[in-house]
Amino acid sequence: MKFLVSMAVALLVCLAPAAGLADELGPDQLVRKLSEDVIEILRKDEALRNGDTTAAVRLIEEAVLPHFNLRRMTMLAVGRDWREATPEQQKRLIDAFYGMLVRTYSNALTQYRDQTIEMRPLRISPDETTVRVQTAIRQSGAQPVGVDYMMERTADGWKVFDIVVAGVSLVTNYRGTFTQEIRAGGIDGLIRSLESRGHDSTISSQS
Amino acid sequence: MHALTRIAALFLAVAMLALSGCASTPRNPDDPLERYNRAMFSFNDGVDRALVRPAAQVYETVTPRLVRTGVGNFFGNIADVWIGLNNMLQGKVGDGMSDWMRFMVNSTFGIFGLFDVASEMGLPKNDEDFGQTLAVWGVGEGPYVVLPLLGPRTLRDAAALPVDMKGDPVASLDHGQTRAAFAVLRVVHGRAKLLPLDATLEDALDKYAFVRDSYLQRRRFLVHDGNPPLEYEDFNGEYEDDNGHSSLLPVRTMSDAVAEMAIDSLELVTLVEADAVQSGFAIR
Numbered sequence: 001m002k003f004l005v006s007m008a009v010a011l012l013v014c015l016a017p018a019a020g021l022a023d024e025l026g027p028d029q030l031v032r033k034l035s036e037d038v039i040e041i042l043r044k045d046e047a048l049r050n051g052d053t054t055a056a057v058r059l060i061e062e063a064v065l066p067h068f069n070l071r072r073m074t075m076l077a078v079g080r081d082w083r084e085a086t087p088e089q090q091k092r093l094i095d096a097f098y099g100m101l102v103r104t105y106s107n108a109l110t111q112y113r114d115q116t117i118e119m120r121p122l123r124i125s126p127d128e129t130t131v132r133v134q135t136a137i138r139q140s141g142a143q144p145v146g147v148d149y150m151m152e153r154t155a156d157g158w159k160v161f162d163i164v165v166a167g168v169s170l171v172t173n174y175r176g177t178f179t180q181e182i183r184a185g186g187i188d189g190l191i192r193s194l195e196s197r198g199h200d201s202t203i204s205s206q207s
Numbered sequence: 208m209h210a211l212t213r214i215a216a217l218f219l220a221v222a223m224l225a226l227s228g229c230a231s232t233p234r235n236p237d238d239p240l241e242r243y244n245r246a247m248f249s250f251n252d253g254v255d256r257a258l259v260r261p262a263a264q265v266y267e268t269v270t271p272r273l274v275r276t277g278v279g280n281f282f283g284n285i286a287d288v289w290i291g292l293n294n295m296l297q298g299k300v301g302d303g304m305s306d307w308m309r310f311m312v313n314s315t316f317g318i319f320g321l322f323d324v325a326s327e328m329g330l331p332k333n334d335e336d337f338g339q340t341l342a343v344w345g346v347g348e349g350p351y352v353v354l355p356l357l358g359p360r361t362l363r364d365a366a367a368l369p370v371d372m373k374g375d376p377v378a379s380l381d382h383g384q385t386r387a388a389f390a391v392l393r394v395v396h397g398r399a400k401l402l403p404l405d406a407t408l409e410d411a412l413d414k415y416a417f418v419r420d421s422y423l424q425r426r427r428f429l430v431h432d433g434n435p436p437l438e439y440e441d442f443n444g445e446y447e448d449d450n451g452h453s454s455l456l457p458v459r460t461m462s463d464a465v466a467e468m469a470i471d472s473l474e475l476v477t478l479v480e481a482d483a484v485q486s487g488f489a490i491r
Contacts, residue, residue: 075442082442100410107406142279142400143332146433167428167435168421176420177412180235193412 027151027158028122030067031133035117037063042112049112056106065101069152069159070094073101076162077174078190081182089187096194097174115139117147129153238419239350247353248415254356255398260405263398277321278396282377283332284313284320289374293335297343305330334429337371338364342430351419359422 025033041059042048048055074090074097075082085093120134130152136144150162163170181190235241267275291306309325309332317324326332341363342348349362360368372378377393380386411417427435 076439078442079440080442103410104407107410108403111403111406142276143283150439162439164437166425167433168424169437173417173420173424176235176237177416180416181412197410197412 027131028133030158031149051110053106056109060102060105069161072161073171076171078178079175085187092191244353245415259398262395266395267399280323281320282393285376290333290335293340296340338367339430341367
């Protein structure tokens with residue numbers, strides 16, 4: 001018994017500094033921490049599991065998206081035309097893309113049931129600036145789904161710039177649609193449809 | 208044979224529609240049949256809304272999770288023989304053996320495949336079909352086509368369909384009603400698994416393009432067995448190093464993939480020859 005207590009204390013001492021230095025977390029540790037935090041909240045929050053997107057939106061905006069490099073994600077989603085966009089247009093694109101990510105994610109989170117996340121071992125050399133953190137989502141009786149986080153080292157800690165779910169890259173998947181919108185109505189056209197889309201779905205999710 | 212005739216008729220129809228699609232001015236160079244594809248997509252979507260999705264929703268409400276797991280495992284198990292053969296045809300002997308082991312283990316210890324014991328034993332489920340085998344043999348994917356009822360395919364995968372039908376135990380059942388019942392159950396079960404994605408799809412700017420782009424990415428991922436050549440371009444100049452190269456991931460390039468395919472097909476030739484000598488097994 002005494003042994004167990006001292007083990008527990010030792011563990012706490014070891015963990016405490018790591019928790020204090022969130023910025024120093026390695027990419028895989030960051031992904032693990034994020035997923036565990038989110039799952040913890042999902043387990044406790046029944047409203048969220050029953051489709052309450054407002055709770056999911058708050059969770060995503062506060063806990064998840066701060067660790068994403070939204071500028072780079074938007075750039076990758078827009079593709080070649082990003083260069084033609086003015087700084088003002090780029091800013092609006094980032095904001096609109098942010099809104100869309102929040103909606104997509106909050107939809108996905110309310111579908112959570114009892115999945116567990118398994119981390120694949122990550123080998124990384126200290127001078128690496130881009131890594132792919134591989135995880136698998138397991139659910140009893142179903143094939144595991146691979147979810148990979150593409151991450152880059154920034155001054156502000158590791159940031160996610162793409163998520164690849166079952167081989168489908170989130171950011172490049174948007175590119176086809178975005179390019180099509182830009183061909184039809186220019187960059188402003190894309191911004192307009194992204195913004196109006198957000199509007200539509202807020203209405204539909206409230207009704 | 209009957210099924211094959213129908214498939215052939217279907218192809219003729221697709222080809223004719225595809226040709227008429229070519230006459231229009233395509234907007235997207237990656238999707239030359241877009242006009243036809245969009246029409247067929249909305250037809251399929253209508254069928255889905257009217258029939259398949261409601262059936263899947265009912266199925267999900269009335270069956271306990273345990274039953275659904277069993278159904279999924281059962282269809283997964285009978286598919287493993289064909290998956291294993293395709294792994295063999297692609298020169299991946301180890302994976303092929305593992306698939307056949309899975310079938311044997313799950314059909315016996317897993318009680319007719321209702322339980323996936325093999326996965327617990329460390330024999331992971333693979334996903335292969337003849338379309339992927341053709342890809343490994345060097346057949347290009349061709350344009351994206353939306354088939355009636357069957358949905359998105361690349362032209363290569365559409366061409367592989369009759370062969371995959373041959374390898375499908377459900378399609379080769381003799382008793383018509385049993386065959387139909389199994390086929391319906393499989394479709395409904397498969398659709399039920401996708402129900403959680405509906406909200407995301409409805410939120411997409413353009414449902415058709417979203418499905419197309421996801422499908423094509425997913426297929427390329429499967430063809431490369433989970434290691435597709437991924438590349439993150441730089442559209443900004445922010446991520447360039449001193450040599451003007453973007454700090455892309457050190458992932459495989461297209462030429463790596465091509466080289467690997469070449470090696471794979473060499474292995475395949477040796478494998479087929481060895482097989483033919485040993486057991487008189489020939490590919491018809």
